[in-house]
Amino acid sequence: MEELFEKIKEAYDIVEVVSNYVRLKKVGRNFVGICPFHSEKTPSFVVSPEKQIFKCFGCGEAGDxxxxxxxxxxLTFKEALLELAEKAGIYIEEKVFSEKKRENELVGLAYKVAKFYNHLLFFHPGAEEAREYFKERGLxxxxxxxxxxxxxxQEGRVLTSYLRTSKEDFKAAEELGLIRQVQDGSFVDLFRFRVIFPVFNLKGECVGFAGRTxxxxxxxxxxxxxxxxxxxxxxxLYGLYQAKEYIKKEKTCFLVEGYFDFLSLWEAGIRNVVATCGTALTTSHVKILKGLTEEIILLYDGDEAGKKAMVRAVSLFIKEGILPKCVSLPEGEDPDSFVRKGSLDRAYFMEKIKELTQDGVSFVVACYQEMFRQNSSKAYREIIEVFQGIEDPILRKKIAKELSFRLDLPETEILRSLTTRGRSDKTRVFIPSCDNNSTExxxxxxxxxxxxxxxxYPEDLGILEEAGLLKYLEGCFSKYALFLKKLTEGLKKEPGKLPDISDPEFQTIxxxxxxxxxxxxxxxVLNDIxxxxxxxxxxxxxxxxxxxIKNLETIGAKEEKDQCLCLLKTTLISKIDGLNRIDKLTK
Structure with a gap:
């Protein structure tokens, strides 16, 4: 993959590729344009033909x-590589080619199965209940x-019979999870007496299925x-293939959790909507949506589980630089039931939703204050943890200001708390009135x-190695520390040349x-480092x-402890003296 990555970078000029999506204007040595990844009026998207990279100074997206x-x-990184290689006529290794071929076979079979189940819905004699069910749901x-x-x-071998008659690949169907082998060696269907929801990827290929009993x-x-x-x-994300152009046009996206939640909104004319597919929201989902719009409206169930899921979603979006809006549906309602109450009328739905929508900060604060009425300190900790890890200083400041207003606490204290990271270490969240400091x-x-x-200055790696850089990095695991580890590893292989590492996170930094x-x-700067x-x-x-020393105290080893203390004192004097000399030399 690394070799393929390098060949693609050599084959393409970034200015030409970007020009297919963004209108670029030459300014000095670079090109500028409106960023395709977020809404803006003033161009902040820069492409460097010299360095073959792009960077948006508005949303922070960057890379090759x-x-x-x-x-x-x-696309995924692998999909992007394969598509670009194919377009450029670059030879793809047999292993990679065979993997791609197998994926195409699976996609082809999945689509045939989707068409087969769709055909059964309209023409199978036992499908009347399913058709009636969809009708009741307003579809x-x-x-x-x-x-x-x-x-x-209901029969357990309808799909199996179809696959046999059509001479389809049983192993492929088993790989997709559509059929399974039983003890006697025969195959049975996964789905029995269920309505079926085919799942499509962003390219419109059928990749999976869900079935409701x-x-x-x-x-x-x-x-x-x-x-x-x-x-x-x-x-x-369910429905993203069909909804993506509407999301771009509306510059807003409703995010729901269920298949019927999505379909009911779609039926009501709300097309800028997507749903998660039988799983919790992930960072990958958030990044996909971030590439389409910066305004997300979370529309989950009105029960406690729905509220908790929304709080978690706010936390995921905030780490990617997006503060979503949250809709608080009445207890017992879900998006599907709520939209059908209004007879699937778009105008009615939008009007009601507007009344129930609040910004993510207000929603999270209200949730935790209600949850921990008798423990304001606990509520504060939970609220702060939701909003930790914000990279964008402007957004962090905005959140701190809003939290200061909602919690009636000093903005500076909240900013200090937001700057500290790590959910697992509870002591690192600053509780107001505590005098703590963070060096992180x-x-x-x-x-x-x-x-x-x-x-x-990659040629100076040797100087920094002598200063102890690699030893220092051993105990560091932040994103820049991990970047430095990969960078130094690459520079050792080819001194003085920045390495071509295909990791997207590495390329972004x-x-x-x-x-x-x-x-x-x-x-x-070198002396400071x-x-x-x-x-x-x-x-x-x-x-x-x-x-x-602490360990020796625990086991009561007085003599060893005294020796260690003596060593500590000697070392301390020596090191402080060394630091003073360094400070004098660097001033």
């Missing part, structure tokens, strides 16, 4: 030609045909086909400076750093000694 093609078309024939909704009869007995209401080579639930942000900014320096302003005084590394290693050494 593969990253751009992937994001603008809503028209046009909607049923558009989404290829279907019916699986028509029986009143105690059995799973919904059955979903498992994940496969072509079906990754964390990357698929300072460390992150120093790591970013080191990364920017090495990107600008690299592009961001390449667009950063250059250092005014290279020597001064060396001092930071040296000080950090000393602190680490002293921390280890202190931990040893």
């Amino acid at each position: 030609v593969v990253n751009f093609y992937m994001k603008v078309n809503g 028209s024939e046009d909607t049923i045909k558009q989404f290829l909704l279907g019916f699986a009869p 028509l029986l009143k007995e105690d059995e799973p209401k919904y059955l979903n086909t498992p994940e496969s080579k072509i079906y990754k639930k964390s990357e698929i 942000t300072k460390e992150d900014s120093c790591l970013k400076m080191i990364a920017q320096y090495l990107v600008s 690299l592009s961001d750093l390449l667009f950063s302003p250059s250092f005014e005084n290279r020597e001064e 060396k001092t930071f590394i040296h000080k950090s290693l000393i602190k680490l050494e002293l921390k280890k000694l202190a931990e040893n």
